[in-house]
Amino acid sequence: MLALALGVTTSAARKNEAQQPSSPQADRQYWAELLYKIAQPVLSNMAEGRLVQNMQLELSPTWDGRDRRVAYMECFGRLMAGLAPWLALPDDDTPEGAMRSRLRSWALRSYANAVDPSSPDYLLWRKEGQTLVDAAYIAESFLRAPEALWQPLDSLTKARYIEEFTLLRRVDPCYTNWILFAALNEAFLESVGATADRMRMTLTVRKLQEWYVGDGWYSDGQQTFHYDYYNSYVMHPMMLELTEVLRDSKIWFWGDDMAKVAERAQMRCRRYAEQLERIISPAGTYPPIGRSLTYRTAAFQPLALMALRHTLPQKTTPGQVRAALTAVHKAIFSDPTNFNEGGFLTIGFVGHHPDLGDWYSNNGSMYITSLSFLPLGLPATDPFWTDPAEPWTARKAFAGQDFKKDYPVDY
Numbered sequence: 001m002l003a004l005a006l007g008v009t010t011s012a013a014r015k016n017e018a019q020q021p022s023s024p025q026a027d028r029q030y031w032a033e034l035l036y037k038i039a040q041p042v043l044s045n046m047a048e049g050r051l052v053q054n055m056q057l058e059l060s061p062t063w064d065g066r067d068r069r070v071a072y073m074e075c076f077g078r079l080m081a082g083l084a085p086w087l088a089l090p091d092d093d094t095p096e097g098a099m100r101s102r103l104r105s106w107a108l109r110s111y112a113n114a115v116d117p118s119s120p121d122y123l124l125w126r127k128e129g130q131t132l133v134d135a136a137y138i139a140e141s142f143l144r145a146p147e148a149l150w151q152p153l154d155s156l157t158k159a160r161y162i163e164e165f166t167l168l169r170r171v172d173p174c175y176t177n178w179i180l181f182a183a184l185n186e187a188f189l190e191s192v193g194a195t196a197d198r199m200r201m202t203l204t205v206r207k208l209q210e211w212y213v214g215d216g217w218y219s220d221g222q223q224t225f226h227y228d229y230y231n232s233y234v235m236h237p238m239m240l241e242l243t244e245v246l247r248d249s250k251i252w253f254w255g256d257d258m259a260k261v262a263e264r265a266q267m268r269c270r271r272y273a274e275q276l277e278r279i280i281s282p283a284g285t286y287p288p289i290g291r292s293l294t295y296r297t298a299a300f301q302p303l304a305l306m307a308l309r310h311t312l313p314q315k316t317t318p319g320q321v322r323a324a325l326t327a328v329h330k331a332i333f334s335d336p337t338n339f340n341e342g343g344f345l346t347i348g349f350v351g352h353h354p355d356l357g358d359w360y361s362n363n364g365s366m367y368i369t370s371l372s373f374l375p376l377g378l379p380a381t382d383p384f385w386t387d388p389a390e391p392w393t394a395r396k397a398f399a400g401q402d403f404k405k406d407y408p409v410d411y
Contacts, residue, residue, distance in 0.1 A: 024319075027326045028376075028385050029096070034333055035086065035373045036099045041343035042079055042367070043106035049113050049120045051075070056342045057364070060357030068362070070130040073123040075364030076114060077137035080107065081144070082301075082370025085308055085377020088145035096380075108152055114138075115160035125164045130360070132171040136181035136238070137368075139165070139188035143241055144377075150192065162194045169197065176221045177230055179204045180238040187245040198251055201242060205253070205261060208239050215408040216271035228290020229299040232276070233368060236269040236302045264411060266311060271409050273303040274313035277324055278406065282395040284327025294347050294356050295365070296332050297372035300325060304374040307384055315404045319387035325372065326389075345369070 022030070045051040057071055087104045091097055113119040125131055142150045150158070165185050173182040183204035190196035211219045218235040219225040243262035251258065276299070279286050286299065306312050307321055332338070335351035345366040346352040378384050396403040 022326065022389065024322070024386050024388070027322055027389070028380055030326065031329065031373060031376055032086075032096045032099060034329060035083065035370065035376060036103065037339075037343070038345065038367070038370060039079055039083055039103055042075055043103055043110055046076060046110035046113060046121050047106035048109075051110075051121045053120065054342065055364075056340050056344050058340070058347055058354070058362060060347060060359060060361040061354055062357065062359045063362070064359045066130060066360075067124060067128050069124040070128050070134070071362040071364035072121065073114075073125075073131060073134040073138075073364075074362065075367050076110060076123065077134040077141070078365070078368040079370050080141035080149070081137040082368075082373050083107070084141040084145035084149055085374050088148040088377060089379060104148065107149065111149065111153060112157045115157060115164055126167060129171045132168055132173060132185070133178065133181045135165060135168055136184040139185050140238070140241065142188055143191060143245070146191070158192070162189065162192070165189055166194070176224070177234040179207060180234055180242065183242050184238050187242050190249055191245055201246055202251065202253055205239070205243060205246065208235070209261070212268065214410075216268050216275060226290065228292065229295070230290070230292070231272055232299045232301045233292065233295060233371075236265075236272055237305055237371075240265045240269050240305075267409075267411050269302050270306055270311055270313050273306045274315060274406075276300055276303045277313070277316050277321060278393045280324045280328055280392055280394055282398050284324070284331035286328065288349060291358055292361075293349055294353075294358075294361060296338075296349060296369040297328055298368040298370075299372075300328060301371035301374070304372050307375040308377050315393075317387065317390055318382075318384040320390040320392050322375070322384055322387070323389035324392035325375070327392075329372070
């Protein structure tokens with residue numbers, strides 16, 4: 001495996017690196033090696049039942065005192081939600097294929113340990129409300145790669161997952177984005193033929209429709225608009241995936257057609273993704289706004305998801321989006337203090353900044369950054385990876401080049 005060079009630390013050097021043109025092949029190699037670097041310490045340890053033993057746990061200085069073991073489910077679930085599409089690609093004899101195969105093997109053993117009460121890495125399923133959140137990312141990983149990650153599991157492990165997800169109904173979700181976590185857990189149960197609470201799903205869809213404020217943005221609760229990246233971390237991707245499960249299950253939805261609801265959810269997600277592309281500066285930086293900023297590149301999940309689905313906004317091209325997201329990853333991850341001495345992610349933004357952590361933050365939370373890597377689920381022959389790099393919107397604008405105008409939408 002080729003080494004990943006991430007040793008540059010100065011801001012000027014990071015800016016220069018982000019702006020350097022690169023080949024499509026080099027971009028994919030960079031993404032694959034970086035995601036492997038993020039995932040390897042987690043999955044290699046958890047596959048052997050040693051994640052709890054070996055993960056160098058870091059808590060926010062303002063930690064609220066909840067059971068610190070929530071960190072391990074955060075770490076595993078959030079990592080797998082972004083990693084899943086890449087692991088769903090077929091095996092091949094390339095260096096990248098070898099990395100994928102190794103990660104998939106570790107992941108399947110980790111999934112088993114996660115629900116095995118006799119394993120040291122049995123996750124904290126039955127305590128704390130936080131479990132509802134990070135189980136939803138595990139659910140999302142199964143929804144995104146069922147043939148690669150769910151179907152190979154043995155029958156006992158599958159039964160254990162169904163039991164654990166069912167027992168999560170003990171958690172009464174906050175009247176915020178948390179209702180999506182509760183609903184997506186039920187969507188997973190629905191997708192595997194288990195008994196799901198359909199009211200949790202349909203009521204969540206209704207609330208999200210009510211919370212839509214326009215032009216691609218949801219509020220995070222009733223009359224509660226937050227200018228942060230939670231539309232990226234949770235709202236758009238989970239609303240889209242939830243409505244698609246309901247649509248495919250042909251679940252009756254009073255007063256509307258779920259197929260049309262799912263279509264609107266995708267249109268709104270695509271509009272938001274269009275805005276995300278526009279906020280990426282010529283240097284690959286983006287506004288450090290809102291809470292949970294330490295989730296780093298997860299801010300670009302909707303743009304990455306639209307690329308994975310071949311539904312990018314019409315004003316963008318695959319080469320443009322790949323170049324922009326590559327610049328973002330380099331702007332963030334060129335600082336080596338994003339990782340501790342054991343190779344695990346640290347709390348921070350560009351590097352290690354513990355004071356940026358929120359009261360619910362630990363370094364397991366940081367693995368949500370994997371959500372920006374979703375286009376690795378496209379084969380290397382896809383236009384996203386073969387088209388020449390193109391300047392993205394802000395880079396064109398500040399170079400005095402022509403770029404497309406922006407208008408609000410009414411859907």
